[in-house]
Amino acid sequence: xxxxxxxxxxxxxxxxxxxxxxxxxxxxxxxxxxxxxxxxxxxxxxxxxxxxxxxxxxxxxxxxxxxxxxxxxxxxxxxxxxxxxxxxxxxxxxxxxxxxxxxxxxxxxxxxxxxxxxxxxxxxxxxxxxxxxxxxxxxxxxxxxxxxxxxxxxxxxxxxxxxxxxxxxxxxxxxxxxxxxxxxxxxxxxxxxxxxxxxxxxxxxxxxxxxxxxxxxxxxxxxxxxxxxxxxxxxxxxxxxxxxxxxxxxxxxxxxxxxxxxxxx
Numbered sequence: 176x177x178x179x180x181x182x183x184x185x186x187x188x189x190x191x192x193x194x195x196x197x198x199x200x201x202x203x204x205x206x207x208x209x210x211x212x213x214x215x216x217x218x219x220x221x222x223x224x225x226x227x228x229x230x231x232x233x234x235x236x237x238x239x240x241x242x243x244x245x246x247x248x249x250x251x252x253x254x255x256x257x258x259x260x261x262x263x264x265x266x267x268x269x270x271x272x273x274x275x276x277x278x279x280x281x282x283x284x285x286x287x288x289x290x291x292x293x294x295x296x297x298x299x300x301x302x303x304x305x306x307x308x309x310x311x312x313x314x315x316x317x318x319x320x321x322x323x324x325x326x327x328x329x330x331x332x333x334x335x336x337x338x339x340x341x342x343x344x345x346x347x348x349x350x351x352x353x354x355x356x357x358x359x360x361x362x363x364x365x366x367x368x369x370x371x372x373x374x375x376x377x378x379x380x381x382x383x384x385x386x387x388x389x390x391x392x393x394x395x396x397x398x399x400x401x402x403x404x405x406x407x408x409x410x411x412x413x414x415x416x417x418x419x420x421x422x423x424x425x426x427x428x429x430x431x432x433x434x435x436x437x438x439x440x
Contacts, residue, residue: 180231180361180371181372181421183230183373184233184234185234187376188375188414190203191211191414199214201218224418228371229253231252233357233374233382234255235258235259237308256354256360258352261311277351277352285349299328301318301328303316311352312346312348314345314346317344330345334347339376355381355385369387371421372389375395384399388406390417393410395407
């Protein structure tokens with residue numbers, strides 16, 4: 176019986192792009208010009224963590240973007256929660272597929288705002304591309320990442336959607352779509368689970384705030400100042416140190432886990 180649940184972001188947390196490649200990294204994804212890599216220490220730690228914990232990736236990626244990850248042997252999760260919490264998927268497209276985790280009636284009320292926001296963003300010169308991701312939120316890709324620092328005009332688009340910036344990407348989420356959905360799902364399935372959450376950006380704070388324990392980069396300290404059960408890792412060490420740190424917590428604190436069977440999550 177696995178008694179811990181580990182909810183972890185993917186990009187910048189356990190997988191990185193070619194720009195951060197180091198000797199020995201494992202190629203786990205290719206799509207056009209993009210290549211994604213996993214550090215060997217991350218692979219090894221995930222394999223060991225999986226013996227006593229259920230690892231659930233929680234990501235803004237679409238269903239298709241998640242499924243293109245070629246997980247190293249011994250690291251493939253049984254499930255993932257994608258589209259920023261909106262959908263639960265199995266990694267194999269031939270299995271059960273996709274389950275919505277959001278209230279469809281509420282989502283229908285916001286559908287026109289999502290479509291309208293995507294259309295309005297198309298008129299901004301700083302935007303290279305826009306799309307609605309799995310019908311759930313809007314993603315804008317900027318022409319020049321440096322312009323994010325100068326507050327590009329697309330961040331002022333007339334919308335009631337919540338805005339998050341990550342490099343060249345700007346996300347526009349309805350208020351009910353955030354990563355705390357993943358935490359709520361696990362809490363419903365296994366009320367007594369000891370939940371560990373980890374992520375590297377502001378978009379992960381909602382999930383980490385209400386977990387039993389969290390791991391975050393030092394740059395998020397000001398956003399999580401009221402959290403007691405959290406370990407901050409220096410930003411430059413975060414990806415390589417995260418999974419070994421989670422393993423250390425699980426091995427060193429078995430009394431903290433209260434039991435639970437994740438076979439039905």
